[in-house]
Amino acid sequence: MASTAIINDNRDTEKTLVVVFLRGGADGLHLVTPHADDGYYRARPTIGLKKNELLDIDGFFGLHPNLSAILPWWKEGKLSAIHAVGSEDQTRSHFEAQDFMEHGGLAAGGWLGRFLRVRPDAGESPLTAVAIGSQLPECLRGAPSCAAMQSLQDFGLGKYAKPAFIQELASMYGSTPDLLGTAGALALAALKKIESLTNDRSAPANGAQYGNETFGQGMKQIAKLLKARVGVQAVAISLGGWDSHLTQSSVINSPILQLGNGLAAFAQDLGGKLLDHTTVIVMTEFGRRVAENSAGGTDHGLGSAMFLLGGNHQGGRMHGTWSGLASTQLSGPGDLPVINNYRNVLAPLLTKISPSAPMNQVFPDFSLEPISSLS
Numbered sequence: 001m002a003s004t005a006i007i008n009d010n011r012d013t014e015k016t017l018v019v020v021f022l023r024g025g026a027d028g029l030h031l032v033t034p035h036a037d038d039g040y041y042r043a044r045p046t047i048g049l050k051k052n053e054l055l056d057i058d059g060f061f062g063l064h065p066n067l068s069a070i071l072p073w074w075k076e077g078k079l080s081a082i083h084a085v086g087s088e089d090q091t092r093s094h095f096e097a098q099d100f101m102e103h104g105g106l107a108a109g110g111w112l113g114r115f116l117r118v119r120p121d122a123g124e125s126p127l128t129a130v131a132i133g134s135q136l137p138e139c140l141r142g143a144p145s146c147a148a149m150q151s152l153q154d155f156g157l158g159k160y161a162k163p164a165f166i167q168e169l170a171s172m173y174g175s176t177p178d179l180l181g182t183a184g185a186l187a188l189a190a191l192k193k194i195e196s197l198t199n200d201r202s203a204p205a206n207g208a209q210y211g212n213e214t215f216g217q218g219m220k221q222i223a224k225l226l227k228a229r230v231g232v233q234a235v236a237i238s239l240g241g242w243d244s245h246l247t248q249s250s251v252i253n254s255p256i257l258q259l260g261n262g263l264a265a266f267a268q269d270l271g272g273k274l275l276d277h278t279t280v281i282v283m284t285e286f287g288r289r290v291a292e293n294s295a296g297g298t299d300h301g302l303g304s305a306m307f308l309l310g311g312n313h314q315g316g317r318m319h320g321t322w323s324g325l326a327s328t329q330l331s332g333p334g335d336l337p338v339i340n341n342y343r344n345v346l347a348p349l350l351t352k353i354s355p356s357a358p359m360n361q362v363f364p365d366f367s368l369e370p371i372s373s374l375s
Helices: 038-043 065-075 094-103 111-118 163-174 178-199 214-228 248-270 272-276 342-353
Strands: 016-023 079-086 129-132 147-149 234-240 278-284 304-310
Touching: 016 094, 016 248, 016 342, 065 079, 065 248, 079 342, 111 129, 111 234, 111 342, 129 214, 214 234, 214 248, 234 248, 248 272, 248 278, 248 304, 272 278, 278 342, 304 342
Parallel strands: 016 234, 016 278, 129 147, 129 234
Antiparallel strands: 079 304, 278 304
16 A cells, blocks of 8 residues: 655645546536436437436436446435536537636636636645646646556656666755755656655555556556645546537447446545545536437537545435426527536535635635535
């Protein structure tokens, strides 16, 4: 087991936010299906999921069968969902909708970066915020510090990582006053800790088994970081492949399976208290049209679904408001309307993590109405 070390300049808060972004406009009606709403089957006579295929969660909604791995976490009260959720963006453009949502509106920088800036206990470690991937996602723009990596092996000095060189750097930063010296010392501590994690070949805890896909391996890296207690406060990771204009099931069955298995393995790996202090948010830029198209797929829509995993909320239930799929309830050309703005989901969760962080600075120019069941 990896040794414990705190490289954050502040006391480890034990509260971490993991944001999973489903890129491509994930169909919330396929992930969390309202099988008791007749409008669903009228709109999707061919691609609609039959009630006996679904994993019923409350008598009205059911999870896609490929999410069976996370069903136990729903029953344990660690997993919940919100439907008819999204933003006020009407472009139905992947890039514009993603930017709008990750920026938290039209503000500069990302909502998660702003949250890390305004929370009183934010750290200055290079590992305060981590992005799993090749580049920094927009939600983390403006974070005090952020490391982007595809794996823990990417965080290092490469061929320069020799003891003599590291010692020279430590000596140089040790004699440097003020913020530069502190930042250098923290960076070297992070490098040392990551090196120990990279060399740690122990199996995931509690019998957790991750798949070989990129998403599962990314969640495995995140779990390693959190278990090592290195002061990580926020992590962002993406899962693509959700743009299902044609033959929907054949396109997104695999991403759904990766999502369910990756989340379940992550929760199993963390277990107990660490999962209770971790909040996983699964979100997407927009949903799909309610009615299927002539190619057996669905076109760009508005409202979709979000998932929450961890102990920082009331799990085992649906949150927010649902208006139904009657034609009179749909928006525009036949979209699930956005009844629950995504900021009203995020704000109460962020407040639980950092009660004194000013949400009006995290989400400026938006009148928050937090979903009461999440507060």
